[in-house]
Amino acid sequence: MADEVVLLDTWVSMFGMRVRVALAEKGVNYDYKEQDLKNKSPLLLEMNPIHKKIPVLIHNGRPICESSIIVQYIDEVWNDQSPFMPSDPYDRAQARFWVDFSDKKIYETWKKMWLSEGEEHEAGKKELISIFKQLEDALGDKIFYGGDSFGFLDIGLIPFSCWFYTFETYGNFKMEAECPKLMAWVKRCFQRKAVSNTLPDDKKVYDFVLAMEKILKNK
Amino acid sequence: MAEEDVKLLGVVGSPFVCRVQIALKLKGVEYKFVTQDLQNKSEELLKYNPIHKKVPVLVHNERPINESLVIVEYIDEAWKGKSILPADPYQRALARFWAKFIDDKVFGAAWKSVFTVNEEEREKNVKETHEGLQFLEDELKDKFFGGEEYGLVDIAAVNIAFWVPLVQEVAGLQLFTNEKFPKLYKWSQEFLSQPTIEECLPPRDPIFAFFKGRYESLLASAK
Numbered sequence: 001m002a003d004e005v006v007l008l009d010t011w012v013s014m015f016g017m018r019v020r021v022a023l024a025e026k027g028v029n030y031d032y033k034e035q036d037l038k039n040k041s042p043l044l045l046e047m048n049p050i051h052k053k054i055p056v057l058i059h060n061g062r063p064i065c066e067s068s069i070i071v072q073y074i075d076e077v078w079n080d081q082s083p084f085m086p087s088d089p090y091d092r093a094q095a096r097f098w099v100d101f102s103d104k105k106i107y108e109t110w111k112k113m114w115l116s117e118g119e120e121h122e123a124g125k126k127e128l129i130s131i132f133k134q135l136e137d138a139l140g141d142k143i144f145y146g147g148d149s150f151g152f153l154d155i156g157l158i159p160f161s162c163w164f165y166t167f168e169t170y171g172n173f174k175m176e177a178e179c180p181k182l183m184a185w186v187k188r189c190f191q192r193k194a195v196s197n198t199l200p201d202d203k204k205v206y207d208f209v210l211a212m213e214k215i216l217k218n219k
Numbered sequence: 220m221a222e223e224d225v226k227l228l229g230v231v232g233s234p235f236v237c238r239v240q241i242a243l244k245l246k247g248v249e250y251k252f253v254t255q256d257l258q259n260k261s262e263e264l265l266k267y268n269p270i271h272k273k274v275p276v277l278v279h280n281e282r283p284i285n286e287s288l289v290i291v292e293y294i295d296e297a298w299k300g301k302s303i304l305p306a307d308p309y310q311r312a313l314a315r316f317w318a319k320f321i322d323d324k325v326f327g328a329a330w331k332s333v334f335t336v337n338e339e340e341r342e343k344n345v346k347e348t349h350e351g352l353q354f355l356e357d358e359l360k361d362k363f364f365g366g367e368e369y370g371l372v373d374i375a376a377v378n379i380a381f382w383v384p385l386v387q388e389v390a391g392l393q394l395f396t397n398e399k400f401p402k403l404y405k406w407s408q409e410f411l412s413q414p415t416i417e418e419c420l421p422p423r424d425p426i427f428a429f430f431k432g433r434y435e436s437l438l439a440s441a442k
Contacts, residue, residue: 062309072312090293094284
């Protein structure tokens with residue numbers, strides 16, 4: 001029986017991108033359905049009644065929600081190739097810890113910086129840079145967070161890279177100057193088709209955020 | 220196998236630490252509980268959890284693991300014995316989802332309902348807590364969230380079973396009651412009376428006194 005895989009997502013979502021990269025790494029064919037979050041579809045509300053958010057993976061009619069949970073699910077179901085999780089339980093725990101850290105910290109801190117001014121903006125910017133420095137420290141001298149292979153934490157973090165141009169422009173800093181090792185890791189990730197074919201252009205992301213800002217400021 | 224060195228940095232009365240204690244007990248793991256003073260954090264805590272500086276921290280053969288749900292999954296994978304997560308990938312995804320839901324949506328809101336002096340904040344959080352508890356009530360189909368036997372979600376929900384009724388009493392709130400959530404209430408009584416779970420719970424009276432003290436300080440500082 002053929003697998004039916006559907007992804008409810010929005011093109012600009014860092015969390016949705018995790019799922020798209022994961023599916024691409026495993027070579028899974030799926031039906032992508034772009035969602036309008038201002039006008040949520042009956043399918044989205046049916047498949048994620050609790051949070052009403054994307055991404056949602058629907059596998060043979062059954063929904064899986066929350067990006068980090070979806071990526072682990074993908075790894076466990078399509079387990080014949082490209083394992084995402086390290087084999088050692090300790091390394092798995094570290095990968096889960098850092099994905100959880102990035103979930104809790106990055107987007108919230110970006111929002112603090114985004115539309116604020118003065119001291120608040122500076123504080124947000126400082127915090128955002130320090131988060132990426134912590135992530136850079138966690139990488140150390142490894143090729144990927146997964147060691148020699150591209151894994152769960154790499155998938156968890158790489159989508160944020162297409163938002164770097166936006167962070168830099170709003171915050172007036174350069175990731176290359178602040179986190180050169182992290183940027184080298186980004187370049188290595190982009191050598192993988194699953195990443196380069198999936199992630200949107202960072203200028204497109206910036207234009208989107210700029211448009212959102214105009215809408216919010218006109219309210 | 221070489222002697223294992225397992226330490227748990229924690230405090231008695233933390234629901235997150237309790238989750239880890241339950242998981243360790245389930246697997247029959249011997250460990251040393253190292254009580255922390257959270258008002259005066261030890262070098263050891265800051266060394267093993269420099270990012271969040273919180274408890275619980277599990278230190279296994281000198282290697283630290285942080286965040287209670289990450290620790291519980293680690294314990295499930297590092298030691299044999301009774302499984303905490305189900306084997307089927309879809310059931311695992313559901314278990315992880317509900318455990319995360321408890322932390323993100325229910326417990327945080329319940330806590331904020333109690334420990335606030337802002338009435339608007341309280342009302343908002345009470346509403347969110349009730350919505351969250353209703354989702355859990357609707358989700359419970361068997362004796363436990365894990366089915367016939369308790370698992371990850373039940374362990375994660377120890378916060379709801381033991382700590383929510385305790386802190387709601389501190390503030391005189393009706394967050395989690397038998398009347399509003401009968402299935403969940405029945406589950407909580409059943410779960411808390413399981414021998415392994417009961418042995419990991421802290422003594423109620425001193426913990427109640429501690430949180431009552433915190434609540435009263437909060438009220439006093441707002442005046």
